Amino acid sequence: VILRxxxxxxxxxxxxxxxxxxVDLLEPYVDRASYARASFESLARxxxxxxxxxHGIDYLEHLVFSICDLTREPTSAPxxxxxxxxAGFFRYTVLAPGVTDSRRHSARxxxxxxxxxxxxxxxxxxxxxxxxxxxTYEAAPDDLDSAVTIDADLVVYGSDYESYRRxxxxxxxxxxxxxxxxxxxxxxxFVKSLTRREHIYHTASCRERFEAMARRNLEAExxxxxxxxxxxxxxxxxxxxxxxxxxxxxxxxxxxxxPADRGVEQEGRRDRVDAEELSDxxxxxxxxxxxRPGVTAASSGRQxxxxxxxxxxxxxxxxxxxVALFAIYAAVQLLRPVPSPKVSLVLGSQLxxxxxxxxxxxxxxxxxxxxxxxxxxxxxxxPGPVPVASLTKMMTALVxxxxxxxxxxxxxxxxxxxxADEAVYRADVASQQSVVRVVAGERISERQALEAxxxxxxxxxxxxxxxxxxxxxSAFVQKMNASAKSLGLSHTRYVDPSGAQDGNVSTLQTKSxxxxxxxxxxxxxxxxxxxxRSCRLPALSTISTRTWGSTGSTE
Amino acid sequence: VKTGSSxxxxxxxxxxxxxxAAGREVSVVGAVLGQRGSVxxxxxxxxGSSLVRATFAxxxxxxxxxxxxxxxxxxxxxGATTSLAVSRNLDVLGAPxxxxxxxxxxxxxxxxxxxxxxxxxxxLVVYLGTQRVSEDLVASRNxxxxxxxxxxxxx
Numbered sequence: 001v002i003l004r005x006x007x008x009x010x011x012x013x014x015x016x017x018x019x020x021x022x023v024d025l026l027e028p029y030v031d032r033a034s035y036a037r038a039s040f041e042s043l044a045r046x047x048x049x050x051x052x053x054x055h056g057i058d059y060l061e062h063l064v065f066s067i068c069d070l071t072r073e074p075t076s077a078p079x080x081x082x083x084x085x086x087a088g089f090f091r092y093t094v095l096a097p098g099v100t101d102s103r104r105h106s107a108r109x110x111x112x113x114x115x116x117x118x119x120x121x122x123x124x125x126x127x128x129x130x131x132x133x134x135x136t137y138e139a140a141p142d143d144l145d146s147a148v149t150i151d152a153d154l155v156v157y158g159s160d161y162e163s164y165r166r167x168x169x170x171x172x173x174x175x176x177x178x179x180x181x182x183x184x185x186x187x188x189x190f191v192k193s194l195t196r197r198e199h200i201y202h203t204a205s206c207r208e209r210f211e212a213m214a215r216r217n218l219e220a221e222x223x224x225x226x227x228x229x230x231x232x233x234x235x236x237x238x239x240x241x242x243x244x245x246x247x248x249x250x251x252x253x254x255x256x257x258x259p260a261d262r263g264v265e266q267e268g269r270r271d272r273v274d275a276e277e278l279s280d281x282x283x284x285x286x287x288x289x290x291x292r293p294g295v296t297a298a299s300s301g302r303q304x305x306x307x308x309x310x311x312x313x314x315x316x317x318x319x320x321x322x323v324a325l326f327a328i329y330a331a332v333q334l335l336r337p338v339p340s341p342k343v344s345l346v347l348g349s350q351l352x353x354x355x356x357x358x359x360x361x362x363x364x365x366x367x368x369x370x371x372x373x374x375x376x377x378x379x380x381x382x383p384g385p386v387p388v389a390s391l392t393k394m395m396t397a398l399v400x401x402x403x404x405x406x407x408x409x410x411x412x413x414x415x416x417x418x419x420a421d422e423a424v425y426r427a428d429v430a431s432q433q434s435v436v437r438v439v440a441g442e443r444i445s446e447r448q449a450l451e452a453x454x455x456x457x458x459x460x461x462x463x464x465x466x467x468x469x470x471x472x473x474s475a476f477v478q479k480m481n482a483s484a485k486s487l488g489l490s491h492t493r494y495v496d497p498s499g500a501q502d503g504n505v506s507t508l509q510t511k512s513x514x515x516x517x518x519x520x521x522x523x524x525x526x527x528x529x530x531x532x533r534s535c536r537l538p539a540l541s542t543i544s545t546r547t548w549g550s551t552g553s554t555e
Numbered sequence: 556v557k558t559g560s561s562x563x564x565x566x567x568x569x570x571x572x573x574x575x576a577a578g579r580e581v582s583v584v585g586a587v588l589g590q591r592g593s594v595x596x597x598x599x600x601x602x603g604s605s606l607v608r609a610t611f612a613x614x615x616x617x618x619x620x621x622x623x624x625x626x627x628x629x630x631x632x633x634g635a636t637t638s639l640a641v642s643r644n645l646d647v648l649g650a651p652x653x654x655x656x657x658x659x660x661x662x663x664x665x666x667x668x669x670x671x672x673x674x675x676x677x678x679l680v681v682y683l684g685t686q687r688v689s690e691d692l693v694a695s696r697n698x699x700x701x702x703x704x705x706x707x708x709x710x
């Protein structure tokens with residue numbers, strides 16, 4: 001079921017004579033013949049669209065050649081044969097389901113194309129007007145162009161009954177979107193509007209050839225639609241007397257047997273050549289006068305409608321549902337992105353630069369070098385926390401500068417040396433520790449104190465700064481440990497501000513994080529660019545950096 | 556940056572050096588701990604400065620991906636495969652022995668409709684320190700897209 005429904009009818013070929021006509025018509029007017037050919041292919045593509053069971057390429061051929069035939073007869077010659085013929089080409093160019101104003105789209109398309117091809121504006125305007133002719137299929141008495149266009153469009157009504165029936169079947173299928181009641185109501189109204197006229201056709205040649213046949217066909221159709229005479233009359237089984245006038249020219253022009261959709265199933269369905277064969281349409285239809293088309297229709301054609309419980313109806317619904325499901329499935333499958341390919345890197349995610357830098361690592365102890373922004377060499381030596389002695393003072397300075405930032409060259413706040421600070425100094429001297437001399441009552445700046453801490457490595461200065469910053473050493477040590485933790489130095493522990501005790505430990509993995517943090521401070525900058533060998537404190541005129549040497553002391 | 560020494564700690568030295576390597580300004584930071592000897596701090600200072608000098612000397616452009624050599628393999632779910640290679644050598648500033656990280660970043664346009672030989676399917680991105688260098692990884696041979704049947708029958 002799915003496959004059958006998906007396959008469109010046999011593909012119609014583009015009639016060569018139609019192509020040739022288009023090129024012949026346009027060649028004198030356009031700059032380049034190739035444009036004319038290319039534009040015809042685009043046009044033909046539209047008429048080859050699926051779903052055009054009535055107004056396909058065959059109908060185009062029929063319509064255009066009907067116009068051509070009429071223009072060549074003295075009794076029906078239009079004012080502007082070129083515009084009239086071109087209008088035939090464009091009249092059903094746009095026929096999208098659900099597009100209510102397809103005429104307007106067709107007219108706009110005609111205008112754009114013909115303008116682009118270099119056709120004179122008057123001709124283009126006339127083509128547009130003819131394409132836009134309303135669906136009443138009536139022309140003013142002096143409007144010859146419209147008369148020819150409309151008559152050519154109505155030639156189909158004057159064809160033999162069988163051709164007409166097939167054409168109607170195509171029309172119904174083309175307008176499947178309208179509900180059947182709606183279609184029939186519109187169709188009845190349109191057919192009646194034609195039969196009520198004095199003449200269906202405008203031109204003498206058409207009246208002569210088609211008027212009688214058209215009336216018979218239309219009346220038969222009305223009977224089928226249950227809208228004329230006694231309902232269910234024998235009309236059903238009885239086509240009007242057919243006159244085969246198709247002669248040798250089957251699909252061309254006025255001679256015509258009317259083209260029907262080639263995909264239409266013709267065998268085995270004759271018994272249902274009744275109202276069921278007639279469905280909806282925007283063209284060759286008229287909207288009912290009341291705003292509710294479905295209601296009137298439902299009360300006129302109902303008996304022959306399939307009831308919802310009709311098995312054929314259910315099969316149709318199931319088939320349509322299957323088609324819809326398959327279409328959705330296919331669309332989802334084809335539209336969703338394909339799964340991403342898997343890519344494995346042969347070289348692995350860890351990419352070791354080949355070779356060995358052969359750095360002169362110390363044979364004892366531990367060492368690590370990190371090239372900032374480039375990479376680190378693996379640390380050398382046993383892992384685990386080790387005592388770091390006066391390296392502790394880096395954290396002391398960091399905590400002080402975090403609490404009392406020094407900006408630029410500023411000296412920072414003053415610190416008054418207390419007698420307790422002087423006592424610590426004397427005690428540290430006595431225990432041969434690394435010291436920087438201070439005297440009670442003197443005032444030193446924060447900057448001086450930090451230089452004495454980092455350059456002089458004074459243990460007594462570490463104590464002095466801890467007291468100044470946190471009130472006492474143990475509160476300050478808590479700050480140091482908190483700071484280490486916030487830097488991610490998880491194996492680092494401090495027990496005093498100076499590093500004098502062996503309980504101040506750290507590891508290499510974390511050590512290199514320090515100077516980077518500190519490089520922003522003025523202190524380390526100065527020592528890097530312009531190495532400070534000494535600094536001045538008021539009490540002690542100069543402290544030398546070269547105070548190491550005595551083993552056992554802490555620097 | 557700071558020295559330190561005690562009987563327990565030995566000689567310690569934390570250092571920071573700034574200089575040029577391979578036309579770039581780089582900073583070297585490091586530490587030497589636990590140096591022993593008659594003057595432990597001096598030994599730490601000496602070891603530290605020779606480490607800094609050797610580090611600068613070892614720095615230079617390092618080849619991490621060679622053009623044309625297969626660096627990766629691309630396998631699609633529908634069975635098409637190709638090896639991948641960079642079309643140009645990929646260098647990164649570093650020293651021998653350092654370890655970079657590499658990653659494949661697929662091209663967002665994907666390979667829905669197949670890929671011709673030499674077309675980039677993504678990038679090889681190499682990180683070393685804060686460096687990030689990348690080069691297109693191109694297919695070494697033509698890669699077919701999935702067939703219609705495959706697309707309809709695979710979830």
